[in-house]
Each structure stands twice: as C-alpha cells, then as structure tokens.
Amino acid sequence: MRNLKMKLNTENVIGIGLFLFLFIYPLFVTPYQILNLSYFISMVFLTLSLSLIWGYGGIFSFGQAAFFGVGGYFYAIFTMNSGISTITPIGLLLGVLVGGLVAGIIGYFMFYGGINDVFVGLITLCITVSLETFMAQTAGSQWKIGTVGLGGYNGINGIPTISLGSFALADVNFYYFILIVLLVVYIGLRLFVVSRFGYTAIAIRENRERTKLLGYNVPRFQTLIFALGGALASLSGILYATWGGYMTPSAAGLTAATLPVVLAAAGGRKNLTAAMIFTFIYYWFSQTLSASGNEYALVILGAALILVILFVPEGIIVSLFKLGDNLFFNRKKATQVKAEGEFT
Template sequence: MTYSSLYQDPKAQWAVYIGFFVIVLAVPLVVHDSFTINLLGTYGVFALLALSVSLAWGAGGILTLGQGVPFGLAAYCMAMTMQMQSQDPSNPMPPFMLNNSLTHLPLFWEPFKSTTAGILIALLFPTLVWMLFGGMMFAARVAGGFVAVMTLAMLSAINLLVLDIQPYTNGANGITPSNGLQLFGATIDPYGPGAYVIMAICLVILTAGSKLLLQSKFGLVTHAIRTDPERTRFLGYNVFLYQSVLFGVSGFIASVAGCLFVMLVQYVSPAQLDVSFSVSMVVWAGIGGRASLLWAMLGALLVNAGQTVVGDTLLNTWLLVLGLFFILVVRFLPAGLAGITAWLLALPGRKRQAHGQVSLASEGG
C-alpha cells in the first residue's frame, strides 16, 4: 500500500517512535547530574499525561478537562503507600494526623501498609473511578463541551474534598513521605538513574501499547466514533463501551503518571488536583498535536522545558505567553506542531503531483 507521505506511513511512524524510545532510554548514559535526571524524569511524567489526553481527545474526540482526577488520586495513593513505608510499625500514625488530634489510623489507610496493595490501589482505583464516571456520561450520551464541563466539575469536587478532610490528607500542605519508594528491599533514590529508568520503561511500554491499540480494530472503531458517533452506532457498534474503555485506558495512563510523579518528587498536594494543572495538560497536547501521540508528548516536553528556561524570568507572565501561544496554535495550526510536520513531509508528493500528474494517477490506480 502506498501513502500520500511518510507522515502517514506506519513503518515510518514506528521508526520515529523507536528512535524516540532509544533517546528516552539513553538519557542516563549521557546525563549524570542528579538534578537534571530528576527534572527530565518529571518531564517524562508530563509526557505521559499528554499521552493520556491525546488518547481521549485526539483519538476518541473526548475533550477532558479533568485528567487530573486519576492523576491526583493515584498520586495520593502512592504518597500514602510511601508514607506508611517510612512509619514505625509500632507507631503507624503519620505526624500530620497526630497534629490533627487523630488517635487511630483511619481504616482506609490500613491497606497502604502493604506496598503491593498500595501500588495496586494507586493504579486500579483511579482507573475504575474514571472509567465508571465516563461510563455514566457516555451512557447518557453526553458529548462535546458537556463532557469537558462535567470532568472539570468532578475535578473541582475532589479537590475540595481533599482540602476539607485535612486530618486524613493534611489538607493544603499535602503528604511528604520522608523516604524514597521501597521496592524489593531497595530504596529508590528519586534523584538517581534508577527512578528515571523506571519512568522511561513505563513511558515506552504505555506509548507503544497506545500506538498498537490505535492501529488495531479498536482504534479504527474509535476513529469512526470520533468522526460520526451516530453513524457508528447505526452500524451496530456499542459506542458506549468503546468510549468507556478508551476513557478508562487514558485514566490508567494518568494513574501511572501519578505514581511516578510521587516517586520522583516525594510530594503530593491539592495542586495536583488543581484546575489549571489539568487545563495545562490539554494545552500541551493541543500545542504538540492532539491527534498524534508522539507530538502530544513532545508538546509537553517543549512547553515544560520552555517554562524551566524562561519561567523564572517571566514569572506569572509566562502563563500569558503560553495562553497566547495556544490561541495562535488553535487559530492557525489546529493540528498543532504535528500539522507542520505533516505538511512538510507532504511537500515532495505535491511537487511530484504538480510535475507529473499522469504518472501519479496511474500509480494510484
């Protein structure tokens, strides 16, 4: 099969993805500064969040402004697990609970005494919450801007809940585990190459899995649903099921990102459930190109790298610059930076078509 450009060629796409994976995995071999390694690991977490948004918004046409829900819930669960790892078994009460006059460890904290149970809860609980919430919306055939509003409302409600139950979550101060994550008898240094490698492996596996998913029959159906859900429904496909599963997969990726975030920064607070943070995820994907998994991730990397370089100089003005840039992209580059790449790769084909229309037509059969 011939394609209009390299951008559309699956083999060329996989070659680029493999190149990206090699670069991501090779970072610890080149970068040895512990602060830079940790910073790049955090960028990788943001890339995973952009990937989850691209999967829901770009592939499924589901604009979610509440992707911080699975991310934040998973981050809190992971922080609770790491907090319990650092507690003395004879005195399992975290200090902030004692400061809030609690006398017993809350029941819902008990499972986090087990590292295995804590990590499983951190991955599965937010995913199920997100999938069930999405299922209720899709069962009611909520679509378009209404999905964005409902996910935003869900995010705001959980943010307020975390703040209100301060004795159990430490409120606005958040949870700060004193030690790094302990796995298989070893403590993972968040500033060491080990933590980065764990993040990189998760990034590679989840990105490759998402790409394979979109190239399967499932991806073809979700593309049809994004284009015309009613016609897809009339063809006999269960639109509700496909949308719910895709929404759940995007939530799982965000949950993994939440776990990795706490492993790298050893901190979680309501800021991870803030509206502006979730909107930023959409901005990253939109600038990079929501219809491209890779470019959505590159958008997250470029924006956050830019914030690191000029954010301290511009301070709050950086948000205005980012907002203006996003508006310009949406207005003039609706496909994001990926659209520029697609246009450039299609130029040789256009030139050949202009100088040899007969031969091209015969090749197209």
C-alpha cells in the same frame, strides 16, 4: 501480519530518535537534570492519557487531573499506611487500577446517560474542581485515612519511592524505570490505536450515531476508553508522587486539568507522538523561563496557545511531521492512512 510492518516517516524517525536520546541522556548531564527529566516524563503520561481519549476517542475531558490526583493520593495512602517498602510496586499497580475504575464509573454515568462533547468537558471540570476543593480543606487532624493525614492545601509529604524488593528506585534508576514504562506505554498505545478497539474509538470520534448503526455499543466503548485514560492519568499521578515524595491538591486541580488539554491541542491531539514531544518541549521551556524568573512565561504560553489554534489547528508538531514527510519521504499522500498510524 501487515500490521507489524513499521512505516518510515517523520513521526517514527523522530519518535525513535527521541527515545534513543532519552536513553543516553544521563551519560552527559548532572543528576539535577536527570531529576528534572524524570519529572517531565511523569507528566507525559498525563498528556498521553488525554491524547488517547480526546484525540482518538473524541472525549473532551478536564478530568485527567482528577484521576492524576486519585492515583497520587491512593499510592501515598496505601504505601504509607503499610510502611513496608516492598509493597510499593503493588501500590503502583493498584493505584493504576483504582484510577481506571474511578474513571470507568464516572464514564459509565456520563456515556450511558447520553452526555457527550462539551458537556463531558463541563462535568469533568466540575469533578476536578470539587476534588481540589475537597482535598484543600482536609488540613484538620480529623482528615486521616489510617495513619496518614491528608494535609489539606499542603498535601501529603514523605511519600515513599518505588522499591523493587529491597532496591529503591532513586535518581538514575528511577529515571530508567520511568523511561522504560514510558516506552512500553507508548508502544502499547501505538499498537492499540491500530487495533480493533482503536478503530472503533476513531469511528466514535468521527461520527457517534453512525457508529451505533454499524453495530457498536458506543457508550460501552466510550466508558472503556475513558477508563483506560483514567488509568494512564492515575499512573502519571503515582509517578509524580514518587518522584517528588509529595502530592498536593493543586497538582490535581483546575490549572493542572487544563494543561494536558493545551499540550495535546497545541502539539496535535490526533497524534500520540506529537502530544508527547510537545509535552517535553513545554516543560523544558517553562522550566527554563521560570528558572530565569520570567513572569511573562504564562502570558507567552497563553498567546502561543491562541496562535496555534488560530493558525495551525491540527497542532504544531503534527504540521511539522507533515512538512517532514513531504520534504524527506516524498509521500504524495502523507495523510492517506491517517487512522492507521505507524504500523501499516
């Protein structure tokens, strides 16, 4: 199987290096820093979900935050209603499925209806805003599902952490759990994009009409990949909710919807590793800035975004990967198997 032979290039070296670093990181830092990094990791899934559907499938979505919210709220309502800690892993799995299902239904209506490109962006934007608006007005006591109040703008508090049997995943354990999930998802996605389905997604991204004439049921593939992206975003929301024990409408709102777009675009949307790395950099940077009380953080971020699109439209991290390939791996054709990714 030539597909399983891994290529030596900057992306893979950095990717492996990053995971090694993340695995030994807790040995050197305080529990507070571990907690922070757990948060970063939970948000990486959200960027990966957009990188998958936008970078590979060519579907531009502002809806990932909505699926994030669906996951987080579902997990909260499900686990808090049951009240049994051993049910939390089931809540996690069900939540991922529900997120995928909701995305699949929305995707079905859009893609079978012939909606594409920026219109998908606009519709998903509307969906996200509606969900945020809806959740924010659920403060009253009539907004209850089972015993759990939706809490309006303040959201739901006291969401239980994930427990394996009677063993609750907290602090370092939660960190390692979420890190292993990330590793599995990351490898899964890397394998996915060189699979048959992955190639189909790339073909659809490059030219929808041509792909149809090659015999592909394009709306079906778009719906499937959109559902997969929704499931990933939902996973992100669930991990976020268990991390902090709370879920609010604004975490699933408009600002949250645009952030993955920005992160994927700035890092390099056609490259999962780049999107992941840039997400870490962004969260580290913004937390450092806001910890120092810097009100210019958002201004700097906005300016950085504009400069990236104007001057390195492929994405910063991807451009660095290419530079690295040219310097260290002497690949005359660094771009030659663009679509094949790592496992050539």
